[in-house]
Amino acid sequence: MSIAIRVEALSKMYQLGQIGTGTISLDMERWFVTRVLRKPDPFLKLAEANHRAVKGDSSFVWSLKDVSFEIEKGETVGIIGKNGAGKSTLLKLLSRVTSPTKGTIKLKGRVASLLEVGTGFHPELSGRENIYLNGSILGMRKKEIDQKLDEIIDFSGVERYIDTPVKRFSSGMYVRLAFAVAAHLESEILIVDEVLAVGDAEFQKKCLGKMEEIGKRDGRTILFVSHNMGAILELCKRGLLLETGQIVRDSDVGTCVASFLERDKHRQPSERSDKNGLLDLGRISINNEYSYQIDNSSPFEVTVHLAAKDIANATLFFIVENAFGQSVVHKRVSSAEIGHSVIDGEFRLHVKIPTLWISPGIYTMYFKTIAPATGWSGRAFSERISVEVAGQAEASGKAFMNPSVTWSMHPEEAKAKALLV
Amino acid sequence: MKTISENEAWDLVIEGHGPLFDLKISEVWSYRDLLLMFVKRDFVSFYKQTVFGPLWFFIQPLFTTIIFTFVFGNLAGLSTDGLPQPLFYMAGITAWNYFAECITKTSTVFKDNSQIFGKVYFPRLILPLSIVTSNLVRFGVQMLLFTGMMAYYAIAGGSFRITWAIVLFPFLVLLMACLGLGLGLMITALTTKYRDLSFLVTFGVQLLMYMTTVIYPLSAAPERYKHLIQLNPMTGIIEAFRFAFLGQGTLTATSLGYSGAVTLAILIGGILIFNKTERNFVDTV
Numbered sequence: 001m002s003i004a005i006r007v008e009a010l011s012k013m014y015q016l017g018q019i020g021t022g023t024i025s026l027d028m029e030r031w032f033v034t035r036v037l038r039k040p041d042p043f044l045k046l047a048e049a050n051h052r053a054v055k056g057d058s059s060f061v062w063s064l065k066d067v068s069f070e071i072e073k074g075e076t077v078g079i080i081g082k083n084g085a086g087k088s089t090l091l092k093l094l095s096r097v098t099s100p101t102k103g104t105i106k107l108k109g110r111v112a113s114l115l116e117v118g119t120g121f122h123p124e125l126s127g128r129e130n131i132y133l134n135g136s137i138l139g140m141r142k143k144e145i146d147q148k149l150d151e152i153i154d155f156s157g158v159e160r161y162i163d164t165p166v167k168r169f170s171s172g173m174y175v176r177l178a179f180a181v182a183a184h185l186e187s188e189i190l191i192v193d194e195v196l197a198v199g200d201a202e203f204q205k206k207c208l209g210k211m212e213e214i215g216k217r218d219g220r221t222i223l224f225v226s227h228n229m230g231a232i233l234e235l236c237k238r239g240l241l242l243e244t245g246q247i248v249r250d251s252d253v254g255t256c257v258a259s260f261l262e263r264d265k266h267r268q269p270s271e272r273s274d275k276n277g278l279l280d281l282g283r284i285s286i287n288n289e290y291s292y293q294i295d296n297s298s299p300f301e302v303t304v305h306l307a308a309k310d311i312a313n314a315t316l317f318f319i320v321e322n323a324f325g326q327s328v329v330h331k332r333v334s335s336a337e338i339g340h341s342v343i344d345g346e347f348r349l350h351v352k353i354p355t356l357w358i359s360p361g362i363y364t365m366y367f368k369t370i371a372p373a374t375g376w377s378g379r380a381f382s383e384r385i386s387v388e389v390a391g392q393a394e395a396s397g398k399a400f401m402n403p404s405v406t407w408s409m410h411p412e413e414a415k416a417k418a419l420l421v
Numbered sequence: 422m423k424t425i426s427e428n429e430a431w432d433l434v435i436e437g438h439g440p441l442f443d444l445k446i447s448e449v450w451s452y453r454d455l456l457l458m459f460v461k462r463d464f465v466s467f468y469k470q471t472v473f474g475p476l477w478f479f480i481q482p483l484f485t486t487i488i489f490t491f492v493f494g495n496l497a498g499l500s501t502d503g504l505p506q507p508l509f510y511m512a513g514i515t516a517w518n519y520f521a522e523c524i525t526k527t528s529t530v531f532k533d534n535s536q537i538f539g540k541v542y543f544p545r546l547i548l549p550l551s552i553v554t555s556n557l558v559r560f561g562v563q564m565l566l567f568t569g570m571m572a573y574y575a576i577a578g579g580s581f582r583i584t585w586a587i588v589l590f591p592f593l594v595l596l597m598a599c600l601g602l603g604l605g606l607m608i609t610a611l612t613t614k615y616r617d618l619s620f621l622v623t624f625g626v627q628l629l630m631y632m633t634t635v636i637y638p639l640s641a642a643p644e645r646y647k648h649l650i651q652l653n654p655m656t657g658i659i660e661a662f663r664f665a666f667l668g669q670g671t672l673t674a675t676s677l678g679y680s681g682a683v684t685l686a687i688l689i690g691g692i693l694i695f696n697k698t699e700r701n702f703v704d705t706v
Contacts, residue, residue: 006431014704027614092703096435096542099700105435116540124466133462136455137541165469 003108004189004221005071005094010103012064012089012245063089065245066103071238073108073188074219078226078236078253080260085242087225088193091115094223095191109188109221112138116193118178123167127158127177130166134181148184155210156180157203176203183210189221190214194228211235229257229323233361254388257323258362261386279314280307281367281382296358296391297404302351304367304382308343311335317368318351320358320387328358328400357403360391444692448544455543459551464558478562482518486511493636500641502669505579508570509667513635515567516597516662519560520655521626523601526552528608528622531702538703545699546692549606553598560594571666586665586672593665596658600684606691610698614705634659639671651676654683 095113239256241249282305320329367382468474501509657680664670
């Protein structure tokens with residue numbers, strides 16, 4: 001396999017705050033230091049890592065810092081991370097919208113980037129005219145568009161409106177047309193930012209399908225940024241996890257997403273326990289282990305540590321969520337039902353779960369308790385753990401459940417035949 | 422990591438600092454279809470949902486000519502070198518307008534298109550070039566008006582003549598386009614970070630018109646200021662334009678050579694500054 005993209009020590013610095021007043025003196029100072037004295041840029045040293053929420057001293061931040069990786073031809077790579085982790089900056093650099101502060105990117109093959117759908121669409125022009133305009137902006141030759149025009153119109157599903165100015169389009173139709181153009185780009189490398197957020201479910205599915213087809217059948221290299229873990233897991237083989245401008249994990253997409261969700265759970269530390277310290281949920285173990293791996297064809301037991309000070313009428317919850325954040329399991333029980341109308345002291349809460357037959361993937365599990373007597377302060381969350389569910393994956397399609405079923409086929413009996421007629 | 426693939430052929434290497442002297446002409450050429458598409462967009466979107474369509478291109482030069490004839494010709498009584506006044510002014514206005522449009526439109530190209538530039542890469546030079554080209558269409562339409570007027574005065578017996586210099590016409594248009602483009606590129610590059618200059622452009626171009634021989638012939642300019650007016654590269658071009666179509670004007674090899682040399686310098690300078698700015702302007706615009 002040959003390498004399609006090589007990124008070496010890529011860094012990008014941004015200046016925060018108002019750009020304008022004062023910058024001319026900074027510019028002159030920088031110019032003097034770097035060009036006349038031939039010393040390294042003093043502002044590069046000042047720059048800090050990019051923590052969005054933390055107040056910093058420097059007005060220069062590294063949106064990306066010393067990022068290096070290689071991507072082989074035909075790989076589909078998902079780039080994940082929180083807002084401000086540097087995902088979009090990376091894509092911008094790769095698609096040459098802006099240039100790096102330091103480091104190099106080496107590319108082999110034509111690059112098409114889709115950071116936004118419908119870039120350059122002109123509202124006054126018709127759908128057809130916009131296909132040509134948008135296609136040219138994305139780097140297609142007119143001849144290419146001529147050849148694919150019918151295919152593009154067909155894929156977009158807005159044939160009836162194709163000679164109407166796009167300002168009369170609904171936003172969904174607009175996106176359909178725009179993605180249809182982009183989907184027919186013939187490039188060796190395709191860079192896609194979160195563009196599927198708009199459009200109805202049917203079209204989103206169509207887009208993902210098309211991208212999968214591009215990746216698998218045509219053997220093209222795809223870089224995909226999304227906050228939709230489901231889409232990432234479905235489409236990509238490899239994952240890059242970015243955090244404050246650095247790659248913290250570069251692995252197969254499953255572990256990468258798991259690692260992201262694992263880190264993500266630290267987002268809600270304030271929710272962990274109630275303010276009065278009356279109720280607390282601790283660590284979770286599965287089958288008495290902390291490795292968090294289960295098989296979808298076997299039952300399992302989840303245990304959590306629970307501490308309470310004289311709490312009455314508590315309700316206990318156990319929740320399993322899939323990568324989309326949808327609840328797969330949501331069970332509740334009152335403490336009285338399991339023989340403790342008042343909880344006082346430290347306990348171990350067990351939940352025995354039968355075989356779930358959920359599709360393999362990454363799931364999040366946590367416990368929650370509510371005790372009305374203590375008001376809203378009597379609400380506690382356990383840690384959120386990422387669980388890797390293993391099992392036989394279905395080759396085609398992605399269903400929520402993947403039970404083990406038995407297939408059989410028998411010759412039709414004479415009596416039943418008569419009924420059919 | 423730098424092992425076997427060190428000598429591999431990369432199609433594209435992106436680095437922080439590119440070479441200083443790089444006009445990127447071949448890259449622009451490979452995107453020529455996009456240029457035409459932008460021209461078409463500008464033209465079509467201009468007259469969509471209007472009743473008169475491209476006729477609007479006539480209105481502006483026509484009315485300006487009427488006003489100029491009234492104010493400068495009749496009230497101020499400025500010389501027109503013996504040419505019919507409307508013809509004299511329209512020649513100047515048509516040519517000047519093209520130059521002025523090129524410079525004002527290209528001077529805001531980064532600001533106006535930061536949406537597109539922020540999302541997709543193509544050689545940025547395509548957009549200014551498309552502006553110059555679509556203004557050429559407009560200029561062509563206005564030239565029709567001008568020739569129509571020439572025909573009218575030919576029949577009505579106005580004193581003017583078309584000279585051999587008409588063969589220079591394409592060259593003159595090219596000079597105006599390049600000069601406007603070059604200056605516009607410099608201004609747009611400088612205004613991405615510091616907006617101050619953009620306030621200067623609109624009225625600066627207007628003032629520059631009075632420094633050019635649009636409303637008066639060079640021959641009527643006071644001797645003391647003649648050299649100052651001739652320093653303006655547009656003077657040589659407008660004078661040559663008038664000489665070509667109307668037979669009056671100062672056309673020498675020196676004046677045109679000077680305009681050509683200044684234009685070339687400004688154009689190359691403009692492209693270099695523009696190409697240097699385009700790499701990072703998205704971060705500051």
